[in-house]
Amino acid sequence: MPAPDRPSRTEPGLALALWSRAHPQWASVGVLLLGWLLVAWGLPPQPAGVGLACQALSGVLLSAWLRLPVWWWAINAGFPAALHGGVALHWPPMVFLSIFLTLTLVYWTTFSTRVPLYASGPAVWDLMARCLPPQPGARVIDLGSGLGGLALHLARQPGSPAVLGLELAPLPWLLSCCRARWRRSGCRFRRQDYRRHDLSSYDLVLAYLSPAAMPALWQQLVSQLKPGACFVSCEFAVPGQAAVALPGSGQAGVPPLYVWRMGRDGVLAAGPGPDLEAVFLKDLPCS
Numbered sequence: 001m002p003a004p005d006r007p008s009r010t011e012p013g014l015a016l017a018l019w020s021r022a023h024p025q026w027a028s029v030g031v032l033l034l035g036w037l038l039v040a041w042g043l044p045p046q047p048a049g050v051g052l053a054c055q056a057l058s059g060v061l062l063s064a065w066l067r068l069p070v071w072w073w074a075i076n077a078g079f080p081a082a083l084h085g086g087v088a089l090h091w092p093p094m095v096f097l098s099i100f101l102t103l104t105l106v107y108w109t110t111f112s113t114r115v116p117l118y119a120s121g122p123a124v125w126d127l128m129a130r131c132l133p134p135q136p137g138a139r140v141i142d143l144g145s146g147l148g149g150l151a152l153h154l155a156r157q158p159g160s161p162a163v164l165g166l167e168l169a170p171l172p173w174l175l176s177c178c179r180a181r182w183r184r185s186g187c188r189f190r191r192q193d194y195r196r197h198d199l200s201s202y203d204l205v206l207a208y209l210s211p212a213a214m215p216a217l218w219q220q221l222v223s224q225l226k227p228g229a230c231f232v233s234c235e236f237a238v239p240g241q242a243a244v245a246l247p248g249s250g251q252a253g254v255p256p257l258y259v260w261r262m263g264r265d266g267v268l269a270a271g272p273g274p275d276l277e278a279v280f281l282k283d284l285p286c287s
């Protein structure tokens, strides 16, 4: 009789999987526990400066141990002092609650999507506008439209493209809707997770997300984009996929804009295709 399936010794067990996914949190819990134990064991009270220095040091050591980027070391070192200073201001608890609620409404599910809010600028918008399909009323979607600047800019372009911005976080979404109404723009904003949105009817799909979001988004695009549709990603390429950056991007403070086109053979290939290439090549000094 064949032996029942058992996890092999090389497969990580559940505990190891949980640890490796959340080890920063576990490490923080460990440090907090240690502090509590020291107090419980009767450590004499220390001046506030000593406590703050210890906390800053433990923040830096934890950051180094977890191999966080250097800017996180600074944040973790400065956070206890900022917290102490904030408490010393004796602001009513309502202020902290309001700040917390505002940040929650802005960042919403960033902890799970791993895509925070940061807005692209006019230089990116202009390059994206040149990727608009030539046919009037082309359908365009911005996945994670943030404050709506990019989508509103595209909706203003000649040919009146039908632009939809999808945004998960409530406050940026609300702000985008107000901006669209204020400007009497035809641009629409919907509060929805783009992972639950069918992309098969769009001519141009835009995204400015994060490296963490790209692999799953790629799978979604491969299975949903129609032939001839373009996908443009601001700043982030897709791991393991060839990428071509649009001329004029990736220099002078403008992040690279990577572009792919869905072929008639159902292959999402790097590069803008001949018509878009012509748009960009015509402005190069050598042409």
Ligand SMILES: C[S@@+](CC[C@H](N)C(=O)[O-])C[C@H]1O[C@@H](n2cnc3c(N)ncnc32)[C@H](O)[C@@H]1O
Pocket (backbone or CB within 6 Å): 107, 113, 115, 116, 117, 118, 119, 120, 121, 142, 143, 144, 145, 146, 147, 148, 149, 150, 166, 167, 168, 169, 172, 192, 193, 194, 195, 207, 208, 209
């Ligand atoms: C880097 S910002 C880009 C904003 C905008 N596209 C721009 O260019 O200014 C990314 C936005 O995507 C949103 N987001 C992240 N994951 C999302 C998801 N699964 N569905 C919809 N929006 C999402 C975030 O809330 C954030 O506002």
